[in-house]
Each structure stands twice: as structure tokens, then as C-alpha cells.
Amino acid sequence: MTTTINGASHARNIRARVAERVARLRHDGHLPGLATILVGDDPASAVYVAAKRRAIREAGMRDFHRHLPQHATQDAVAEVIDELAADPDVSGILLQLPLAAHLDAAALIDRIPVTKDVDGLTTASAGRLARGERGLRPCTPSGVIELLDAEGIELKGACVAVVGWGELVGRPLSQLLLRRGATVTVAHEFTTDLAAVTRPTDVVVVATGVRGLIGPEHVKPGATIIDVGIHRTPGGLTGDVRAAELDGIAGRITPVPGGVGPMTIAMLLVNTLQAAEWAAEQEAAVPA
Numbered sequence: 115m116t117t118t119i120n121g122a123s124h125a126r127n128i129r130a131r132v133a134e135r136v137a138r139l140r141h142d143g144h145l146p147g148l149a150t151i152l153v154g155d156d157p158a159s160a161v162y163v164a165a166k167r168r169a170i171r172e173a174g175m176r177d178f179h180r181h182l183p184q185h186a187t188q189d190a191v192a193e194v195i196d197e198l199a200a201d202p203d204v205s206g207i208l209l210q211l212p213l214a215a216h217l218d219a220a221a222l223i224d225r226i227p228v229t230k231d232v233d234g235l236t237t238a239s240a241g242r243l244a245r246g247e248r249g250l251r252p253c254t255p256s257g258v259i260e261l262l263d264a265e266g267i268e269l270k271g272a273c274v275a276v277v278g279w280g281e282l283v284g285r286p287l288s289q290l291l292l293r294r295g296a297t298v299t300v301a302h303e304f305t306t307d308l309a310a311v312t313r314p315t316d317v318v319v320v321a322t323g324v325r326g327l328i329g330p331e332h333v334k335p336g337a338t339i340i341d342v343g344i345h346r347t348p349g350g351l352t353g354d355v356r357a358a359e360l361d362g363i364a365g366r367i368t369p370v371p372g373g374v375g376p377m378t379i380a381m382l383l384v385n386t387l388q389a390a391e392w393a394a395e396q397e398a399a400v401p402a
Contacts, residue, residue: 115362116360116361116362116363116365116366117365117366117367118366118367118368119261119368119373121257121261121373121374121375121376121377122372122376124261124376124380125257125379127264128260128380128381128383128384129173129380132173132380132383132384132387133172133173133174135387135391136173136174136175136387137174139387139390139391139394140174144391144393144394144397145174145175145176145390146205146206146386146387147176147177147178147204147206147386147390148166148170148176148177148178148205148207148208148232148382148386149178149179149198149201149207150163150166150167150177150178150179150180150210151182151194151198151207151208151209151210152179152180152210153182153183153186153191153209153213153214153217154184154186154213154214155184156212159211159212162210163179165379166208166379166382169380169382169383170383173383173387175205175383175386175387176203178198178201178203178204182194184214188216188217188222191209191213191222192221195207195209195222195226196225198230199225199226199227199230202393205230205232205386205387205390205393206230206231206232206250206385206390207227207231207232208233208382209222209223209233223235223236224236224238228250229250229392231249232253232382232385232386232389233250233252233253233382233385234250234252234253234256234286234385235252235281235282239252240286243286243289243290244289246293248392250385250388250389251381251385252282252286253378253379253381253382253385254282254287254321254374254377254378254381255283255286255287255290256381256384257374257377257378257380258283258319258340258374258377259287259290259291259294260380260381261340261368261373261374262317262340265338267317267366269291269294269295269317270294270296271295272296272297272316272317273296273297273314273315273316274291274298274299274315274316274317274318275298275299275300275301275311275315275317275318275319276288276298276299276300276301276321277300277301277308277311277312277319277321277322277328277354278302278319278322279300280321280323283342284300287319288300299311308327308332309331312332312333313331313333313334314334315334316338317337317338317339318338318339318340319340319342320339320341320342320343320353320354320355321342321343322354323354324343324354325343325345325347325352325353326352326354326355326356327343327354327355328355329356329359330359330360330363333363333364335363336364336365337365338364338367339360339364339368340367340368340373340374341354341357341368341369341370341373341374342354342374343355343370344370344371344375351371352370353370353373355367355370357369357370
């Protein structure tokens with residue numbers, strides 16, 4: 115029988131622990147705060163930002179939000195980022211993606227200080243991850259690692275296939291898995307025999323944006339399947355995995371929705387809290 119991994123339950127546990135630590139920081143006068151920046155009125159982006167802001171408030175953190183018009187210039191967005199970067203009350207900065215075509219997203223993201231980069235997307239954060247230095251890691255890959263840990267899946271020595279080589283999930287996740295001692299194989303759009311890559315592995319993580327890509331032919335019996343994809347269909351949300359076809363084959367599988375998604379927001383809270391704690395450490399280390 116295949117076990118469904120309850121990401122929502124694991125995320126609630128993480129959020130409860132974050133709230134406890136936030137309460138201690140508040141007592142010490144270091145209340146974390148997240149600044150979200152939304153450019154334009156894209157409905158999906160507005161929903162995502164609203165969910166993040168709600169989670170921040172529920173954790174007891176401060177909610178700093180900036181909403182800019184769709185026609186905001188590169189300089190206008192940069193000015194907001196610089197202002198938030200200089201604000202000591204702001205622990206983390208999140209620039210909601212995607213941005214309008216006239217904006218250079220990479221340049222704007224790189225204006226976020228590495229110490230406030232709660233999405234883990236700046237060039238500096240990527241460098242710290244690659245070098246194994248202390249830093250804030252991308253939320254979805256971190257959430258995948260947390261899920262695997264919570265389910266008691268041993269990564270050291272495990273064979274893991276990461277399907278997808280995107281900057282948001284596949285690349286950073288591969289590095290996180292390697293540092294946990296997993297043997298990692300990465301598949302992508304140019305992989306000629308996907309099943310040959312995924313079927314021998316103990317864990318398959320799929321983040322391609324291709325609906326229903328992975329089925330029984332790609333999975334060995336008992337393997338753990340982590341589905342990062344999400345697609346809106348007339349029948350509801352679905353992922354990159356044909357989950358119903360894997361029932362009785364996979365050992366564990368994340369559902370869509372309710373799997374990786376809740377963990378992404380939970381790890382955003384963790385990163386915001388971590389940024390605040392590191393800032394407090396640095397403040398304490400400065401001679402009076």
C-alpha cells in the first residue's frame with residue numbers, strides 16, 4: 115500500500131515551532147519581519163503573496179508589504195528594495211515572481227542583501243549554497259528535504275533522481291541532497307531515456323512543469339516520489355506525476371495539493387526567522 119505524505123501536517127508542525135521561537139525573539143526585542151513586494155495585479159501572484167503574508171502574521175512576525183503598479187520602472191522597484199534593505203526592522207525581503215517583461219528580475223533580485231534573501235535566489239545565496247557556507251536556502255528545495263527527514267527517509271547513501279534542472283528547485287535541491295550524502299542523478303529535457311534514470315533510484319523528485327510526466331514505468335516498487343509540480347485543470351489541481359497510477363507501486367508519495375506546497379511557505383517562515391536570529395547574533399557581537 116502506498117503511503118500519502120501529509121505535507122500540510124508537517125508544515126503545521128514547522129509553523130508551530132517557528133511561532134514558539136518568534137515569541138522568544140519578541141521577548142528579547144528582535145521581532146522578525148518579512149517584506150513582500152508585489153508588482154502589478156496578476157491574480158495568481160496576489161493569491162500567493164496573500165498566503166505568505168497571512169502565514170507571517172499567524173507566526174507572530176511583522177508584515178511589511180509593498181504593492182507597486184504594473185508599469186513600475188526598474189528604478190522604482192530597485193528603490194523600494196534598497197529602502198527595505200536598509201530598514202533594520204525588515205528581516206527578509208521577498209520579490210514576488212514572475213515580473214513584467216520590461217523588468218530585469220535577476221538584477222532586482224541581486225539587490226536584495228544576502229542576509230535578507232529569504233527566497234535564496236540571489237547570486238550570493240547560490241554561491242554560499244555551492245560552497246556549503248551558511249546562508250538562506252531556496253524554500254521549496256528546503257521543504258523537500260524537510261519532508262524526507264520528517265518521513266524518516268535516510269538520505270545518506272540513498273540514490274535520488276531529480277527530474278528537472280531549474281534554478282528554483284532542481285539545481286539547489288541537487289546540491290542540498292549531495293551535501294546530505296545522497297547519490298544524485300539529474301534528468302532534464304535532453305535526457306534520452308528518463309525511465310532508465312529514475313527507475314533504479316530510491317527517491318524521485320519531479321519538478322519539470324510537465325503535467326503527468328512520471329508514471330509506473332519510471333518508478334521501482336517501494337520508491338518515494340516527491341511531486342513538486344502543480345497544474346490547474348478542469349478537474350482540479352494535479353502535478354507532474356500520475357499519482358493514481360502509482361498507488362500500490364510507490365512506497366510514499368506527496369499529493370497535489372497538500373504535499374510540497376505547504377512546506378514552501380513553512381520554509382519561508384523558517385528563513386525569515388533564521389535571518390532575524392542571525393541579525394540578532396551580529397548585533398550582539400558588535401562592541402557597545
